Amino acid sequence: MTDAQTIDRALRRPWYRTVLEPALERDFDNHRDVAWRRALTTYVIIVALLSLFGLVVDAQGGILYFALVLKLGILLPILLLCLLLVLFAPLSERGRWFVLTASIVPTIAIVCLLATAIDSPFTARYLTVAGMVGTYVIALPIKSRQAISLCALNITVFFGLTLAMTSPAEFAAVADIIVFMSVVMILCLELVRRQERTQKDSFLLGLREKIRAAELSDLVNELSRLAHLDGLTGAGNxxxxxxxxxxxxxxxxxxxxxxxxxxxxxxxxxxxxxxxxxxxxxxxxxxxxxxxxxxxxxxxxxxxxxxxxxxxxxxxxxxxxxxxxxxxxxxxxxxxxxxxxxxxxxxxxxxxxxxxxxxxxxxxxxxxxxxxxxxxxxxxxxxxxxxxxxxxxxxxxxxxxxxxxxxxxxxxxxxxxxx
Missing domain, CATH: 3.30.70.270 (Reverse transcriptase/Diguanylate cyclase domain)
Structure with a gap:
């Protein structure tokens, strides 16, 4: 069982360090289950709404029927399944990432398919939307190490897809947006680190207070028991x-x-x-x-x-x-x-x-x-x-x-x- 000394030692860790001892890290993950569910629910709903609002652009580009087949036939059922898992299923750490991956990957894949089917002027816009889908991941209650990996992956995929699927002129037209989004994601990494640090410190302080309250309660109960006992015979007084x-x-x-x-x-x-x-x-x-x-x-x-x-x-x-x-x-x-x-x-x-x-x-x-x-x-x-x-x-x-x-x-x- 975690004691107050272990918690005090964790609170004194260096400012740049966010990782706790294994036992405390597991307790923190379990503590954040509600926050994860709330964030995942919000994320899945936002992705679904953006997909539906995107039908307007799909109609303007002449691919409405194709978009309806992909979004209503594939994407929305997957997002609905993810939402049901988040709301009603017990989710472990792996389960959370499964839901996250299952909602992101199909969304980006479908947006990229639509980008290949639409006229050239709209291709860069679709790829920008695909990059934004990955950017939203930073808003989830993930840890700094996970955020760094996701940020690097998102920037790499975003740049790679844009270079592969657009002409040099089109790439140059959206290069400023790509750079801006990449800078924003990098800056968000520091916000994620600070948020994780703050959340863990708050969790540790609350856990320490619970331990001290339990110790105080035990002490009061013991004193109360002794106050009602005869010191010689051990019988009640x-x-x-x-x-x-x-x-x-x-x-x-x-x-x-x-x-x-x-x-x-x-x-x-x-x-x-x-x-x-x-x-x-x-x-x-x-x-x-x-x-x-x-x-x-x-x-x-x-x-x-x-x-x-x-x-x-x-x-x-x-x-x-x-x-x-x-x-x-x-x-x-x-x-x-x-x-x-x-x-x-x-x-x-x-x-x-x-x-x-x-x-x-x-x-x-x-x-x-x-x-x-x-x-x-x-x-x-x-x-x-x-x-x-x-x-x-x-x-x-x-x-x-x-x-x-x-x-x-x-x-x-x-x-x-x-x-």
Missing amino acids: RRSFDLRLSAAWHAAIANREPLTLMMMDVDHFKSYNDTAGHAAGDACLQAIAAAIASGAGCPVEMLSRYGGEEFALIFPANTAVDPEAIRRGVEQLALPHPGPGILPIVTLSVGVAATFPDREGASMEGLINSADSALYEAKRLGRNRVVVKGRLPGMARRATDAVPASPHFRVAQRERSPH
Whole structure:
């Protein structure tokens, strides 16, 4: 992919150099597709109109019938085909030059045929018209190198045909026109170079702005993401929780579906932190956040750190998230709890509440209070358990149903009991 440094280097190229690096040159060619189509369309239409207007001169020279056969029977169908290709067909670089060649060569050939069929005084006029057809090519969005080749070819063919098909006296009569057109074409080469340089610089500046805008957008998105993440656990912070709950609430209203909020608290974490130290406490929270995310089957960023040792998770009520699996996953970490007279390992209490946001009386504050009440109930019942409030589709347990701690944990707890 092109970077800003490559573009800056291209913008600093010498004034006489128009060619860009291959990748940038290809991008520029693709960028000019619309300009090419517009210019080719204009060119083909002008050639067709000039051919039709030339029928007046053809009539004056006595070759109207011959001109009608050549122009209406051959030239105009070819020009119409070229116009259809320009308007509707996907054109590569070769396709553009094919259309250009297919419109120029038959036109010049037919004009030259008419020049041989008309009386001598009109021959030089027809050849001058043939030269003008080639001159118009310079007005196309071609590159400097291509313009030089076309200019040299056009002048050579123009001089050669005029010398071959006219007498010396006739050639002398139109020599000033031939010289004038040749000088004009040569001067146009500098205009083509300047135009190409200007177009490429404009293209490079626009491309650089797009790249910088994309980089700035990525940076803003990254800063926004970091601003909504908890630096310790990698979970969302409280601001992220508020935004997620609001978004999920309105989505649930729009979809007429229930919403579930799970509040989780690390049991006796203050004692753990005071006894083991803050560094161990930080490592404990990181491990628990990862275990909760694993049990919920979601990235840790989808989890929210609601408070110091409290986490929250928002999901549709019919989502296959098992609160008991989350509690059990934390228990299976078997992180030793160093607090005296406290649980032997670090555990998690879980409170779950669900509601239909589209129903009358439902509110986000009510859902938070209900989940917090369920969490408080889990703590009151002895911690290391799940309490669910609300009966909704996808919720496996009844209202205010408590899932007790595992038998293994209860045995370990009795062993640590002073009685």
